[in-house]
Amino acid sequence: MTLTDNGFELSAPVNLRDLGGIPIEGGILREGFAIRADDLALADQATATGLVDGGLAAIIDLRSAGEFANTGRGPLGQLRVAYHHLPFMDEVGSSAQVPGSDVLDQSTFAAMYIRMYEAASARIVASLAVIATAPGATAFHCAAGQDRTGVMAASLLLALGAEDDAIVEDYARTSANSSAIMARLAPVMRPMMKALGIELDEAARASMRKEFSPEPMKGLLHHLNTSYRDPLEPLRRAGLNDALIAMLRERALG
Template sequence: MTITTEHPLSAPANLRDLGGIAIAGGLLRQGLAIRTDDLSLVTGEVAEELVANGLTAIIDLRSIEEVQVTGRGPLGGQAVSYHHIPLMGKMSESLSGDSPTLTHESMGQMYLNLVERASSQLVTALNVIAYSPGTTAFHCTAGRDRTGVLAASLLLVLGASDADIVADYSLTGPNMPGVGQRTRSVLGPLMRKLGFDLDKLSAEGNLHKEGMEVSMQFLLEQLRTKYTDPLTPLRIAGLSEDTIAQLRRRAAEA
């Protein structure tokens, strides 16, 4: 369902093709997977450009609450497949306690929780990327946390090093001011509905300060410590060798 949004539309502030990252056997090719911030807020011109450049599938990792605010936006009118695969049932699942503090460390723990508790959704998303014919774009709202967990899962499957996964994740850092401005009209009211002040949470935490790589480093270190094979939670949830092989084939296509 496409919902017409009254929120300001703009180009993404945190969009990048994962192509060029070193993986098993070479470099990930351009045009397999794009990670980005909220695609429901793009302009019609951006939507048309993405499709013209090969976009055929969208994975929307946002919660039902977030989707109800803006729907699919202009891309809802384009000939692309849409897969709503929420990694959290509610926005409140990202906040712990009555007075949460958003820090790089607390976000790293949330990432681990997502991998362990939303492993089946991550496997579904990986299958969409594996078997969609063109480019798949995946996004949450900021394109940082849930999007970062899926990007890390994909890159682990493809054999990327932890250092390269962290490096890709860290590229979001300089984009956060733009992301915040772009998504404030959506996140602000949602947070207030939950009883939290977005500005206060940001001020008390450290998410807009240097060191955001700590979150992804925590996730990867914990996965290797707890499971040895960091893909174990995904394998348990149904990630098959066929899907892994298909992803690796598609990643290496000329």
């Protein structure tokens, strides 16, 4: 068993997947372009080495500064891969501060996703620029690979011209991994959440009583489609342009 400097166990990610195979404008998103994941800072050495040997060139870390301070970059920090820290939230418990979102009920997270997409739009655009220019695959991750990572995946897929149903389908694939995600992250997240007045064990019990819901992603997409002429409008205001979109689509199609 290998541990981090803070005593957390390193292990293989349980919610890592290549976005290859998703229909986008002009064809099918190729494999080896974009990877979404749960916490790569806790990835074991074998996983880290395997990712880099398989073509991983850049990592986008969407975690908060507090999360990074807790676990750093892990074994990937010692390998030849570019690293970009672009946090989507100031603190891991920010969802508890968004009206309409209940940290104990994943099905209510649409308001948090909407706020994230609009408030972190500049960091989303910066992330898209990394993906468009990396000389290999880019992996983006938060802690669970569900919420911040889900919004980032949706943003990329929107820029690539994917249909809403394909975006929701990708988001919903996390459902099968929910229990494993909670077990993997509990030792790290429990003390951080407790410091914010949130009992992770209570959240885990609540989540186990409910099925994973696609409604948060559906809610984000509905908001974007009904509030803007173009769902990419908040990102365009933050610097997304047609040249970057064209570069993303060209590289995604290979």
